[in-house]
Amino acid sequence: MPGGETYRSAGVDLEALDEMKERIGALSRVTHSPQVIGAPGGFAGLYRLEGYRQPVLVSSTDGVGTKLRIASLLGHHESLGIDLVNLNVNDILTRGAKPLFFLDYMSMGDLDRQRTDSLLRGMAWACREAGCSLIGGETAQMPGFYTKDSFGLAGFVVGVVELDAMIDGSRTAEGDVLVGMPSSGLHTNGFSLVRKVFDIDGDPAVLYKRYDELNHTLGEALLTPHRCYSPLVEPVLPMINAMAHITGGGLMENLPRVLPAGLCARLEAEAWEVPPIFGIVQSEGNIDDDEMFRVFNMGLGMVAACAPDDVPAVVAATEGRVVGKVVGQSGEARVTIE
Amino acid sequence: MPGGETYRSAGVDLEALDEMKERIGALSRVTHSPQVIGAPGGFAGLYRLEGYRQPVLVSSTDGVGTKLRIASLLGHHESLGIDLVNLNVNDILTRGAKPLFFLDYMSMGDLDRQRTDSLLRGMAWACREAGCSLIGGETAQMPGFYTKDSFGLAGFVVGVVELDAMIDGSRTAEGDVLVGMPSSGLHTNGFSLVRKVFDIDGDPAVLYKRYDELNHTLGEALLTPHRCYSPLVEPVLPMINAMAHITGGGLMENLPRVLPAGLCARLEAEAWEVPPIFGIVQSEGNIDDDEMFRVFNMGLGMVAACAPDDVPAVVAATEGRVVGKVVGQSGEARVTIE
Numbered sequence: 001m002p003g004g005e006t007y008r009s010a011g012v013d014l015e016a017l018d019e020m021k022e023r024i025g026a027l028s029r030v031t032h033s034p035q036v037i038g039a040p041g042g043f044a045g046l047y048r049l050e051g052y053r054q055p056v057l058v059s060s061t062d063g064v065g066t067k068l069r070i071a072s073l074l075g076h077h078e079s080l081g082i083d084l085v086n087l088n089v090n091d092i093l094t095r096g097a098k099p100l101f102f103l104d105y106m107s108m109g110d111l112d113r114q115r116t117d118s119l120l121r122g123m124a125w126a127c128r129e130a131g132c133s134l135i136g137g138e139t140a141q142m143p144g145f146y147t148k149d150s151f152g153l154a155g156f157v158v159g160v161v162e163l164d165a166m167i168d169g170s171r172t173a174e175g176d177v178l179v180g181m182p183s184s185g186l187h188t189n190g191f192s193l194v195r196k197v198f199d200i201d202g203d204p205a206v207l208y209k210r211y212d213e214l215n216h217t218l219g220e221a222l223l224t225p226h227r228c229y230s231p232l233v234e235p236v237l238p239m240i241n242a243m244a245h246i247t248g249g250g251l252m253e254n255l256p257r258v259l260p261a262g263l264c265a266r267l268e269a270e271a272w273e274v275p276p277i278f279g280i281v282q283s284e285g286n287i288d289d290d291e292m293f294r295v296f297n298m299g300l301g302m303v304a305a306c307a308p309d310d311v312p313a314v315v316a317a318t319e320g321r322v323v324g325k326v327v328g329q330s331g332e333a334r335v336t337i338e
Numbered sequence: 339m340p341g342g343e344t345y346r347s348a349g350v351d352l353e354a355l356d357e358m359k360e361r362i363g364a365l366s367r368v369t370h371s372p373q374v375i376g377a378p379g380g381f382a383g384l385y386r387l388e389g390y391r392q393p394v395l396v397s398s399t400d401g402v403g404t405k406l407r408i409a410s411l412l413g414h415h416e417s418l419g420i421d422l423v424n425l426n427v428n429d430i431l432t433r434g435a436k437p438l439f440f441l442d443y444m445s446m447g448d449l450d451r452q453r454t455d456s457l458l459r460g461m462a463w464a465c466r467e468a469g470c471s472l473i474g475g476e477t478a479q480m481p482g483f484y485t486k487d488s489f490g491l492a493g494f495v496v497g498v499v500e501l502d503a504m505i506d507g508s509r510t511a512e513g514d515v516l517v518g519m520p521s522s523g524l525h526t527n528g529f530s531l532v533r534k535v536f537d538i539d540g541d542p543a544v545l546y547k548r549y550d551e552l553n554h555t556l557g558e559a560l561l562t563p564h565r566c567y568s569p570l571v572e573p574v575l576p577m578i579n580a581m582a583h584i585t586g587g588g589l590m591e592n593l594p595r596v597l598p599a600g601l602c603a604r605l606e607a608e609a610w611e612v613p614p615i616f617g618i619v620q621s622e623g624n625i626d627d628d629e630m631f632r633v634f635n636m637g638l639g640m641v642a643a644c645a646p647d648d649v650p651a652v653v654a655a656t657e658g659r660v661v662g663k664v665v666g667q668s669g670e671a672r673v674t675i676e
Contacts, residue, residue: 004623004624004626005531005624006531006625006629007530007531007632007633009534010530010531010533010534010535011534012531014586014587014591014632037394043429043430043582043583043596044398044429044433044435045398046395046433046504047394047397048393048394048395049387049393049394050392054386054388056386057384057386057387057395057496058383059383059385059439059496060382060441060474061442061443061474061475061494062443062478063443063478063490065478066480066481066482066483068480068483069483091381091382092382094382095381100395101397103397103398103399103494104399105400105492107401107490107492135397136397136398136399138399138400140403141530142403142406142488142530143404143530144404144485144539145404145406145407145484145488147483147484150480150483150484152445152490154399154443154445154490156397156399156441156443156494158395158397158496163386166375166384190345192348192479192480192481193343193344193345193348193350196347196349197343197348244381248352249352257380257381258381285342285343286342287343291342291343291344291345295345
């Protein structure tokens with residue numbers, strides 16, 4: 001029956017997918033620790049867990065949000081792959097977990113080879129830096145699902161921590177010092193607001209605009225990869241009583257997530273410098289201070305609570321600085337900035 | 339500065355997201371095994387691994403493909419949630435792994451409460467059936483990324499198997515019998531082709547069409563949830579030498595993935611009945627037989643290889659039937675259907 005329908009005529013190219021899977025495999029292997037089992041077959045990733053007495057598996061999934069659109073408009077996908085790994089690794093770091101392995105899910109209308117390869121290169125690079133093995137993933141072709149300059153991207157990480165070393169906030173006490181670790185920029189939060197403020201969808205050329213305060217164009221400043229705190233924090237993990245990854249919701253909503261009831265984070269606004277990109281976004285969008293602190297990380301990507309005696313070691317290891325302390329809660333607010 | 343931009347004015351409603359997260363939490367808790375640690379904070383899921391000597395963590399990520407569009411058009415999202423869990427659990431089952439925990443990633447332009455709740459209900463139900471704990475997920479609001487009746491959906495599962503019980507195909511030998519386990523329909527593969535064949539995007543009303551061979555409308559037949567084989571196969575796992583999940587690529591491409599080099603799967607076409615939905619798709623699309631077997635599962639959702647002595651037990655446990663055997667490879671083909 002010549003002339004019948006085929007998968008290919010429906011927009012799905014299984015051969016191109018197979019070829020891409022081979023390239024993905026080659027890129028992934030450079031990240032593999034000896035615990036990865038490379039058995040043929042490949043319906044699933046295999047990782048041997050060794051040397052733990054009471055292992056707790058710590059897992060997270062997240063995507064890069066609408067930062068993806070900025071990366072697509074500029075054709076810079078490598079940084080997006082780095083973002084995807086780092087934001088998930090940071091999430092499990094808040095429990096004291098060491099990342100073991102990572103999987104990615106990509107979904108796009110057309111399998112643009114340059115895009116998928118760049119994304120994978122970024123992921124592989126970030127996985128190596130974090131000591132995490134890239135052991136699986138899925139690349140789905142979904143014709144007709146996405147608008148222009150859009151695609152789907154999600155990451156998934158599994159790490160491990162000994163039960164008695166797990167950070168659960170219970171050691172946090174009044175008088176603990178808050179150490180803030182610098183962010184590299186917006187990381188992966190607040191981009192829907194940024195896109196609106198600069199009308200980026202309406203006129204992407206604004207991404208090439210230069211501001212005196214920035215060393216880069218606006219687009220490059222926005223795309224700076226999400227910083228990974230895992231290698232920095234690992235040596236001082238036993239000293240950390242609580243740790244918050246400053247993502248959507250900013251300092252105001254993420255700090256309370258890790259503080260026991262009755263405690264409050266008192267931050268000193270003078271203690272750290274807010275990088276210029278946040279000031280530019282704020283003034284261009286006429287955004288009030290409260291909203292800025294509820295949406296953006298404002299220069300702090302991770303905040304840890306530790307005992308006063310441990311501050312010098314934690315500050316030195318994490319490149320952080322003291323930004324406030326843990327105090328008893330008096331009013332309704334769980335976070336105050338003075 | 340009144341009248342400035344806010345996250346909400348940019349299309350992101352953090353309060354609606356928070357409220358949804360509470361409902362997700364309540365639904366998820368019904369799936370939790372005692373190994374789940376419900377510590378506050380919630381940047382990551384926590385699962386305590388106990389009772390394994392040499393644990394191998396087996397992980398998979400996948401989405402539901404363009405079946406999502408059919409579900410969207412009909413407003414049936416619960417079955418899609420079931421699909422998402424089952425297809426990932428089946429993938430790790432091929433290694434003999436018992437599922438431990440599951441995370442989901444949803445991404446959509448607008449947070450349609452009915453849709454997200456239905457998806458979650460389906461996932462929670464399927465997780466319970468599979469003995470898998472739903473311990474995390476992300477719901478991202480991505481305005482302007484998706485076309486109508488589209489959104490993003492990916493699932494991640496982690497399971498465990500003892501190293502010496504892991505199925506890696508090495509025990510498979512000439513003379514092994516192939517037991518095929520019935521699929522419930524198309525599962526989650528071939529939907530781009532199906533959409534083209536019936537021009538579903540052009541005229542969704544075809545989904546309400548009735549065919550004499552089906553007990554349901556076309557849409558209902560297409561949406562039948564992906565079957566989970568984990569509870570069926572678990573009691574006979576030690577007897578299974580190799581196992582292939584029949585997904586994209588059908589029997590022709592998935593069986594060779596788990597057979598050692600030099601071995602071939604010889605299937606007998608008369609051995610099982612191809613459900614009517616496949617015949618309808620084939621005749622409506624004028625699709626040739628080879629393409630059908632390369633794209634669809636054709637009635638077999640999972641195929642296991644076992645020794646002849648173990649056949650009665652495997653058949654009884656899995657509701658399967660003998661569909662062929664493992665033979666030495668003579669020509670180029672790794673799978674033949676006679």
